[in-house]
Amino acid sequence: MILEEAVLSVREGDATAFEAAMVKAAPVIAGAAGYLSHELQRCVETPGRYLLLVRWETLEAHTVGFRQSAAFAEWRAIVGPFFAVPPVVEHYETALEWPVL
16 A cells, blocks of 8 residues: 655635535545545644645556546646645655554
């Protein structure tokens, strides 16, 4: 499993509309091959900053399968107009894991 982390900076005053756009865009990303789940976190300290976490089966499911698809263009057309700057995206894999007690 690969965890995609995208730090999203939204233009001032657009947070509510951005969150609505993310709801609209959710089925687009969820339909991608290799998609597992995603969540959007809002920063407490910095208004307009969000953390998008997407779980993919493989790195290629995101970087090739989704990013090079028409679905990515559709997703970006829905949410992209709200970005103040391009998102910063990185990918993570599990190094250590503990059971929940």
